[in-house]
Amino acid sequence: MQEKIVSGEIIFRSNETKILRKIYLKGQTGRPPESIWFGEDVGTTREANQVLKDIFGMVVPFETPKPVRLIQRVIEISTDIDSLILDSFAGSGTTGHAVMQLNKRDGGNRHFILVEMDSNICRNVTAERLKRVSEGYDKPDGKRVEGLDGGFRYCKLGETCFDEIGRINPGVTFSDLARHVFFTETGEPLTKQAKTNNPLIGVYKETAVYLLYNGILKDRQPDGGNVLTQAVLDELPEHDGPKVIYGTACRFSPARLKRENIIFKQIPYEIRVR
Ligand SMILES: C[S@@+](CC[C@H](N)C(=O)[O-])C[C@H]1O[C@@H](n2cnc3c(N)ncnc32)[C@H](O)[C@@H]1O
Known part of the structure; x- marks a missing residue:
């Protein structure tokens, strides 16, 4: 204190009721903002x-x-x-x-x-x-x-869906992926646990969302039903309206997809992360 008084860093107001401390920018590196929250x-x-x-x-x-x-x-x-x-x-x-x-x-x-x-x-x-x-x-x-009237939704984290380069984690079940796909597609969660045996995972605003994954249609189709072919389309549960179909590949031309009112999205690349 004595040193600082001598160096002029500490100054007393004339009536000595107030002490001032001079600080210089060059001495302020890393100094946190001053505040006390009482x-x-x-x-x-x-x-x-x-x-x-x-x-x-x-x-x-x-x-x-x-x-x-x-x-x-x-x-x-x-x-x-x-x-x-x-x-x-x-x-x-x-x-x-x-x-x-x-x-x-x-x-x-x-x-x-x-x-x-x-x-x-x-x-x-x-x-x-x-x-x-x-x-x-x-x-x-x-x-x-x-009550404060707010609300919240309780969610539990499941398996990590993708690895670090975007491939689907082999441990992910059909219903886990279905819930992820439905949410990223529509912004809404699936209200019930997706059924493990139904490629029609949900309908949102008149659009049906389908997922072809893990051989959902079993061995009746190429690759166990993960590729959208005519045979697979015939097997899918019907929906009278637009369809978004997620699968590993599609054998239909863009014109055919348009006629069928289908948007095809390739997994995993077109599963969006919101
Ligand atoms: C100091 S407490 C937080 C206190 C909180 N601000 C409150 O008012 O109650 C820290 C909490 O973070 C949780 N936690 C620690 N690491 C975490 C992580 N990696 N992910 C999620 N939660 C974590 C702990 O279980 C613990 O309940």
């Missing part, structure tokens, strides 16, 4: 634990929750009112809670994706918390906390 503004770990106790009835089912107000502050300064917010270390789901609460407060349309690798935490803590805060819950003292 517990009274962004919450504390105690507050985070209390929120979990309220939601889960005095039990704290997760060890390191963040306060909702802290994550809200992060979201407020880094996103827009309609942003998609990803938290790939979701834990107790504070981020989802914060997003729902902010949307409720300002009428925003933010969405979130939360990822949690521990399936027990994911189902029993992350998802359960979001369910309770969106629907509303009773605190242990009996007071009702009204």
Whole structure:
């Protein structure tokens, strides 16, 4: 301190009530932005634990929750009112809670994706918390906390569909690939588990989506039914409307496909990744 006073780096205002420190740009490499977020503004770990106790009835089912107000502050300064917010270390789901609460407060349309690798935490803590805060819950003292009205879809990661050069992973089942194809084609999930014995995997807005894979039509057809030929077409479940057919190859000319109202897409290359 004495050195800095002597060098003029530390200066006292004339009445000595205020100390100023001179800093120079050349000495600032790697200096983080200065800010302190106080517990009274962004919450504390105690507050985070209390929120979990309220939601889960005095039990704290997760060890390191963040306060909702802290994550809200992060979201407020880094996103827009309609942003998609990803938290790939979701834990107790504070981020989802914060997003729902902010949307409720300002009428925003933010969405979130939360990822949690521990399936027990994911189902029993992350998802359960979001369910309770969106629907509303009773605190242990009996007071009702009204729901935030947000919603979410719970998804479980399956097998990796493709390897690093885009080939279909041999371990992927027909129904896994069918669900992936249907989603990338339509943007909607298959509502039920795709049947393992039906190449017509689903219909979306009057267009039927077919998948020829894993010899779905068995040995009646070339390559076990993965190639679109006349014989394969005859075997396919009928659909009165446009068809999108995914397969490994197609024997029809573009004109013939057009006449048949078929769009053919070659797997794996034309399976889009959204
Ligand atoms: C510190 S906690 C997150 C706390 C969270 N912000 C909250 O308020 O509850 C980190 C979480 O990330 C999860 N996790 C760690 N590595 C992961 C990974 N590679 N993918 C997904 N989740 C992961 C852990 O299981 C743990 O639940």
